[in-house]
Amino acid sequence: xxxxxxxxxxxxxxxxxxxxxxxxxxxxxxxxxxxxxxxxxxxxxxxxxxxxxxxxxxxxxxxxxxxxxxxxxxxxxxxxxxxxxxxxxxxxxxxxxxxxxxxxxxxxxxxxxxxx
Amino acid sequence: xxxxxxxxxxxxxxxxxxxxxxxxxxxxxxxxxxxxxxxxxxxxxxxxxxxxxxxxxxxxxxxxxxxxxxxxxxxxxxxxxxxxxxxxxxxxxxxxxxxxxxxxxxxxxxxxxxxxxxxxxxxxxxxxxxxxxxxxxxxxxxxxxxxxxxxxxxxxxxxxxxxxxxxxxxxxxxxxxxxxxxxxxxxxxxxxxxxxxxxxxxxxxxxxxxxxxxxxxxxxxxxxxxxxxxxxxxxxxxxxxxxxxxxxxxxxxxxxxxxxxxxxxxxxxxxxxxxxxxxxxxxxxxxxxxxxxxxxxxxxxxxxxxxxxxxxxxxxxxxxxxxxxxxxxxxxxxxxxxxxxxxxxxxxxxxxxxxxxxxxxxxxxxxxxxxxxxxxxxxxxxxxxxxxxxxxxxxxxxxxxxxxxxxxxxxxxxxxxxxxxxxxxxxxxxxxxxxxxxxxxxxxx
Numbered sequence: 001x002x003x004x005x006x007x008x009x010x011x012x013x014x015x016x017x018x019x020x021x022x023x024x025x026x027x028x029x030x031x032x033x034x035x036x037x038x039x040x041x042x043x044x045x046x047x048x049x050x051x052x053x054x055x056x057x058x059x060x061x062x063x064x065x066x067x068x069x070x071x072x073x074x075x076x077x078x079x080x081x082x083x084x085x086x087x088x089x090x091x092x093x094x095x096x097x098x099x100x101x102x103x104x105x106x107x108x109x110x111x112x113x114x115x116x
Numbered sequence: 117x118x119x120x121x122x123x124x125x126x127x128x129x130x131x132x133x134x135x136x137x138x139x140x141x142x143x144x145x146x147x148x149x150x151x152x153x154x155x156x157x158x159x160x161x162x163x164x165x166x167x168x169x170x171x172x173x174x175x176x177x178x179x180x181x182x183x184x185x186x187x188x189x190x191x192x193x194x195x196x197x198x199x200x201x202x203x204x205x206x207x208x209x210x211x212x213x214x215x216x217x218x219x220x221x222x223x224x225x226x227x228x229x230x231x232x233x234x235x236x237x238x239x240x241x242x243x244x245x246x247x248x249x250x251x252x253x254x255x256x257x258x259x260x261x262x263x264x265x266x267x268x269x270x271x272x273x274x275x276x277x278x279x280x281x282x283x284x285x286x287x288x289x290x291x292x293x294x295x296x297x298x299x300x301x302x303x304x305x306x307x308x309x310x311x312x313x314x315x316x317x318x319x320x321x322x323x324x325x326x327x328x329x330x331x332x333x334x335x336x337x338x339x340x341x342x343x344x345x346x347x348x349x350x351x352x353x354x355x356x357x358x359x360x361x362x363x364x365x366x367x368x369x370x371x372x373x374x375x376x377x378x379x380x381x382x383x384x385x386x387x388x389x390x391x392x393x394x395x396x397x398x399x400x401x402x403x404x405x406x407x408x409x410x411x412x413x414x415x416x417x418x419x420x421x422x423x424x425x426x427x428x429x430x431x432x433x434x435x436x437x438x439x440x441x442x443x444x445x446x447x448x449x450x451x452x453x454x455x456x457x458x459x460x461x462x463x464x465x466x467x468x469x470x471x472x473x474x475x476x477x478x479x480x481x482x483x484x485x486x487x488x489x490x491x492x493x494x495x496x497x498x499x500x501x502x503x504x505x506x507x508x509x510x511x512x513x514x515x516x517x518x519x520x521x522x523x524x525x526x527x528x529x530x531x532x533x534x535x536x537x538x539x540x541x542x543x544x545x546x547x548x549x550x551x552x553x554x555x556x557x558x559x560x561x
Contacts, residue, residue: 035436073154
């Protein structure tokens with residue numbers, strides 16, 4: 001699990017900008033409210049595919065970072081920090097789907113997920 | 117008096133339980149009033165304070181219990197009480213530093229380990245001191261010992277490893293690969309919960325053998341079979357967290373196969389429960405006995421839930437919903453806290469004089485604890501079903517609509533959570549008072 005290539009997706013490794021975004025994500029403990037692949041807090045929405053969602057996307061995400069809904073903390077991200085966060089979420093988006101709407105269900109209870 | 121240092125762990129653990137419970141009630145209110153406390157301390161700082169504090173209760177109470185049982189009940193000469201005190205001081209200081217880290221907004225931001233990552237170093241050091249003291253104390257004396265000694269030792273060793281494993285993301289090879297990072301992170305959480313379960317379930321078996329005055333409870337092939345089954349699950353049982361991650365298929369197959377082995381535990385529980393119906397076991401230590409019996413019930417209902425969650429087809433819908441919260445609350449409160457309260461009441465009854473009023477308050481707390489937890493647990497499952505239905509419809513994309521439609525469930529969840537906290541006060545305060553009275557008696561530090 002540590003050494004072998006574990007991912008089924010063909011997403012590349014994270015860029016430096018995406019890593020910077022992940023650092024911001026962590027330092028502000030975004031996972032307290034938001035989920036990625038359904039893992040994280042429950043107060044806010046899952047953000048795995050927010051970037052590729054035709055109804056949302058990068059501009060929508062950026063608009064929410066500093067002035068989101070009432071329950072969001074009062075963040076004051078710079079434009080550069082917002083771009084880093086978008087690059088992180090863009091990377092996450094490229095790794096797969098959540099919810100995995102085209103998953104196939106087997107009679108034995110197994111679920112074959114769709115990989116990107 | 118230094119030899120009584122295990123009680124420091126237990127007292128601090130009880131305080132953590134009460135503070136963690138209070139913070140839990142406060143953060144639950146945010147689900148109905150999103151601006152609640154936002155100006156003072158936002159949710160992203162308050163939630164980790166809750167999770168860290170309640171995890172501290174589990175770790176401190178389990179650790180204090182193990183130290184107490186080996187040194188006071190089993191009468192092994194502890195290798196070093198000084199190291200035990202140092203372990204306590206290290207944990208207490210680190211706990212303070214974690215609070216400062218979260219209050220000042222200096223966070224590491226990994227789920228359940230949101231404090232500054234560097235603070236894991238003194239925590240690991242504390243576990244190393246614990247392990248050193250434990251193994252040196254028991255070295256050469258462990259032959260033909262009951263299973264709980266093995267479980268405690270295993271819990272310590274694996275806690276050290278899996279707590280380290282949860283920080284592997286600091287290595288760039290792992291961090292740069294998001295899916296691998298997520299897979300390892302959530303696998304390690306399953307494993308270190310498995311590690312503290314080794315400490316707690318070992319404590320449960322220990323208590324059962326002491327209350328029933330039957331040492332065979334922790335001996336024999338069956339006891340050791342379940343120990344090894346638990347160990348396998350500890351190492352490989354990451355199933356329900358990671359099914360939905362686009363990991364390599366073999367990781368998902370292994371997780372599924374291992375999680376299904378828990379059916380054996382489930383069937384064993386039903387078998388034993390049916391068998392025990394014909395018995396009329398009289399327990400001398402009624403409070404500890406009741407908490408242990410309650411934990412058996414919670415093991416049963418949570419295992420049912422866990423087994424359903426471990427079937428990928430069900431997990432697909434349940435994952436990421438409050439059903440997983442019901443699972444974690446059911447196990448940490450219903451099972452872990454019940455067993456640890458059994459352990460604490462067992463120890464307190466040994467140390468201090470019977471107090472009828474205190475016992476009455478604890479019994480009242482015990483009843484309220486189980487009823488409110490059941491309502492709390494069910495409300496979380498209903499909230500989870502709401503979300504699963506909402507997520508299943510691709511047309512739904514405004515998250516606040518889900519929140520609004522779930523508001524009545526959140527109200528029940530908040531009220532039952534408040535009652536649960538009240539029950540913890542009814543149980544915890546008399547126990548703390550009796551521990552305090554014991555300390556006043558022993559003034560010669």
